[in-house]
Amino acid sequence: MKIPIIICGFGNVGRAFGSLLAQKALLLKEQYDLEVNVRAVVDIRGAAVAGDAPIPMEKLVEFCSNGGQVQDFAILGRPGLTSEQVADMVPASVWVEITPTNINHGEPGLGNIRTALYHGLHVITANKGPLVLRFKELMEIANARNVRIFYSAATAAALPTLDVGIVCLAGTHLISAEGILNGTSNYILTRMQEDDVPYAEALSEAQKLGIAEPDPSYDVEGWDTANKLVLIANGLFGAGVSLNDVTVQGIREITPVDIQKARENGKVIRLIGKIQRDEEQVIVRVAPLALDRNHPMASVSGSEKGITYSTDIMDRVTVTGGKSSPLGAAAAMMKDLINLAAQRRECS
Amino acid sequence: MKIPIIICGFGNVGRAFGSLLAQKALLLKEQYDLEVNVRAVVDIRGAAVAGDAPIPMEKLVEFCSNGGQVQDFAILGRPGLTSEQVADMVPASVWVEITPTNINHGEPGLGNIRTALYHGLHVITANKGPLVLRFKELMEIANARNVRIFYSAATAAALPTLDVGIVCLAGTHLISAEGILNGTSNYILTRMQEDDVPYAEALSEAQKLGIAEPDPSYDVEGWDTANKLVLIANGLFGAGVSLNDVTVQGIREITPVDIQKARENGKVIRLIGKIQRDEEQVIVRVAPLALDRNHPMASVSGSEKGITYSTDIMDRVTVTGGKSSPLGAAAAMMKDLINLAAQRRECS
Numbered sequence: 101m102k103i104p105i106i107i108c109g110f111g112n113v114g115r116a117f118g119s120l121l122a123q124k125a126l127l128l129k130e131q132y133d134l135e136v137n138v139r140a141v142v143d144i145r146g147a148a149v150a151g152d153a154p155i156p157m158e159k160l161v162e163f164c165s166n167g168g169q170v171q172d173f174a175i176l177g178r179p180g181l182t183s184e185q186v187a188d189m190v191p192a193s194v195w196v197e198i199t200p201t202n203i204n205h206g207e208p209g210l211g212n213i214r215t216a217l218y219h220g221l222h223v224i225t226a227n228k229g230p231l232v233l234r235f236k237e238l239m240e241i242a243n244a245r246n247v248r249i250f251y252s253a254a255t256a257a258a259l260p261t262l263d264v265g266i267v268c269l270a271g272t273h274l275i276s277a278e279g280i281l282n283g284t285s286n287y288i289l290t291r292m293q294e295d296d297v298p299y300a301e302a303l304s305e306a307q308k309l310g311i312a313e314p315d316p317s318y319d320v321e322g323w324d325t326a327n328k329l330v331l332i333a334n335g336l337f338g339a340g341v342s343l344n345d346v347t348v349q350g351i352r353e354i355t356p357v358d359i360q361k362a363r364e365n366g367k368v369i370r371l372i373g374k375i376q377r378d379e380e381q382v383i384v385r386v387a388p389l390a391l392d393r394n395h396p397m398a399s400v401s402g403s404e405k406g407i408t409y410s411t412d413i414m415d416r417v418t419v420t421g422g423k424s425s426p427l428g429a430a431a432a433m434m435k436d437l438i439n440l441a442a443q444r445r446e447c448s
Numbered sequence: 449m450k451i452p453i454i455i456c457g458f459g460n461v462g463r464a465f466g467s468l469l470a471q472k473a474l475l476l477k478e479q480y481d482l483e484v485n486v487r488a489v490v491d492i493r494g495a496a497v498a499g500d501a502p503i504p505m506e507k508l509v510e511f512c513s514n515g516g517q518v519q520d521f522a523i524l525g526r527p528g529l530t531s532e533q534v535a536d537m538v539p540a541s542v543w544v545e546i547t548p549t550n551i552n553h554g555e556p557g558l559g560n561i562r563t564a565l566y567h568g569l570h571v572i573t574a575n576k577g578p579l580v581l582r583f584k585e586l587m588e589i590a591n592a593r594n595v596r597i598f599y600s601a602a603t604a605a606a607l608p609t610l611d612v613g614i615v616c617l618a619g620t621h622l623i624s625a626e627g628i629l630n631g632t633s634n635y636i637l638t639r640m641q642e643d644d645v646p647y648a649e650a651l652s653e654a655q656k657l658g659i660a661e662p663d664p665s666y667d668v669e670g671w672d673t674a675n676k677l678v679l680i681a682n683g684l685f686g687a688g689v690s691l692n693d694v695t696v697q698g699i700r701e702i703t704p705v706d707i708q709k710a711r712e713n714g715k716v717i718r719l720i721g722k723i724q725r726d727e728e729q730v731i732v733r734v735a736p737l738a739l740d741r742n743h744p745m746a747s748v749s750g751s752e753k754g755i756t757y758s759t760d761i762m763d764r765v766t767v768t769g770g771k772s773s774p775l776g777a778a779a780a781m782m783k784d785l786i787n788l789a790a791q792r793r794e795c796s
Contacts, residue, residue: 120761124619127619127621128619132618132619258761258762258763258765259765260612260615260616260617260765263611263612263615263616264608264611264612264616264767267608267611267615267616267783267787268608268611268612268615268616268767268783269608269783270480270782270783270786270787270790271472271475271476271480271779271782271783271785271786272779272783273475394749396747396768396769399742399744399747401742408769413468413606413771413775413776413778413779414606414770414771414776414779414780415606415769415770415771415776416769416770417606417607417608417767417768417769417770418766418767418768418769419612419616419765419766419767419768420744420765420766420767420768421744421756421763421764421765421766422762422763422764422765423761423762423763427761428761428762428763430761431619431620431761431762432762434618434619435615435616435617435618435619435620437619438618438619439615439618442618442791443790443791
């Protein structure tokens with residue numbers, strides 16, 4: 101089966117995705133009978149549009165990694181071509197949206213995803229913004245057009261939070277989810293607890309290692325966790341919540357005294373994103389919590405992530421691990437693409 | 449979407465499955481647009497076959513739980529009707545095989561599954577025997593008939609070992625899997641290590657709690673783990689192995705000295721089922737191993753189970769938990785049914 105796709109956004113994650121498609125072409129063909137055919141790559145400046153043959157991804161990635169722009173790529177480059185124009189002129193069945201996340205207005209991803217859906221394309225996205233801001237609207241458009249939106253890469257990348265909920269726990273009633281969804285905060289907390297390093301020092305160490313951003317507030321104040329939680333709560337719990345509905349508390353104010361006190365009680369502090377059904381309501385909250393040592397999230401340490409679902413008929417199911425790098429996000433998108441294709445193949 | 453099914457085998461797990469379908473009918477309808485329509489229930493003695501209306505599962509479960517036989521159920525009972533006759537005369541699209549596992553010859557499950565596949569029915573099974581003995585043959589029949597075999601319930605019930613490999617890790621190259629797949633052994637080992645209880649005492653305690661069988665050899669000698677491993681190795685690693693290819697060592701000979709020695713080295717002993725790619729070969733082995741305390745399987749304690757997959761592009765992904773009771777197995781089969789229906793719905 102050939103799947104023609106359009107890639108929108110070609111930064112670190114976009115290029116990792118492009119490389120991965122090239123690297124895995126043989127496996128995709130042999131194991132899944134799948135030929136992913138990149139018909140266009142578009143970013144804010146312009147596009148590269150395939151001729152008869154698909155875009156040679158290895159070459160495009162190399163070109164862009166050496167400072168080239170997509171729009172200047174050999175004879176395929178089309179300076180100034182917009183994503184809307186690409187959606188109009190390039191026949192494809194999947195739109196892969198990998199533009200940077202903006203949590204305030206969601207652009208340019210929000211407009212791009214709307215356009216793709218209106219053109220009848222399935223969407224695979226790593227961009228949290230549009231779905232956090234407009235989950236209901238986008239799902240309604242997708243349903244009306246009979247296409248689907250996959251967003252594994254936006255909900256903890258290679259940690260399979262959504263798949264586990266949708267596929268592995270199908271038929272259960274989800275009572276709650278408790279997750280460590282931000283590797284940066286977890287790294288800092290782990291260092292503070294295991295090695296008695298104070299917050300500021302652990303943070304600066306994480307920054308040196310590239311685990312924390314120069315401005316770490318999005319991670320350490322709990323917003324990254326909150327965004328992922330909104331997607332999981334809406335996608336799995338049908339919660340219909342927005343970021344405003346989430347109570348968010350970060351880890352900045354955790355002191356060595358807190359750490360010591362937790363330790364004396366045999367507990368360990370983790371930044372937990374929690375979704376809890378409470379009669380008709382779904383409560384979503386991010387806060388540092390002192391967990392018993394036998395809580396499944398207590399052993400998730402360093403920059404690892406994890407999530408525990410409590411269900412009615414399958415008891416508690418926990419999943420941990422999964423790479424958090426651009427490669428992990430790219431792998432999550434490729435997985436979404438394979439699963440999308442598998443569902444389509446059942447029909448042929 | 450209406451799915452007509454036939455249930456074959458109506459012991460503890462079969463009745464749990466029947467009850468679950470009744471209990472979840474509303475959720476199945478509302479959340480998955482799915483009406484599971486039980487057209488026949490058949491066991492070794494005879495069958496109950498639906499008239500115009502589906503078989504009322506709550507009533508049949510109650511009848512059988514009070515000592516009644518399926519074949520004697522009200523006006524629907526058909527004494528002496530065989531599973532083959534049921535397959536011939538009852539139109540359905542899914543065959544749910546829940547007869548007891550026999551690891552030597554696979555019957556009656558093996559014959560039943562063959563019959564179902566030849567009749568063009570999808571198969572969902574909790575019975576390990578047929579697939580452990582005849583994996584390749586059954587998959588080939590299924591492929592030729594364009595139907596599928598789902599066997600979540602045969603590979604650790606509500607712990608989603610297969611789904612995680614097939615769906616969540618799609619596109620990765622699986623390097624290895626290391627799992628605790630038998631709750632009985634893990635319970636005994638945990639008691640031995642955490643509370644310094646000797647093997648015999650821990651075993652007899654597990655028997656009193658109903659965690660271990662009166663004859664515990666299948667569990668404690670590693671055969672249950674080996675059977676599940678064969679299914680996972682064949683299903684996910686394309687290993688083409690049989691039980692004869694598995695090196696199996698159980699936990700009977702673990703002594704307090706072994707426990708003490710592991711503890712001194714900061715390790716913990718677990719009965720690990722391991723699948724490892726070694727160039728072109730896939731090595732499958734069951735043995736008690738001393739794990740570092742930060743190994744993801746080290747924190748799986750008591751009768752819990754878990755599995756860790758190592759991959760090329762997603763790093764390590766671990767899943768733990770999931771109920772091990774008849775309800776857990778029933779929930780796993782219902783999950784398979786929902787996922788099967790979801791794929792069919794994509795096509796409509």
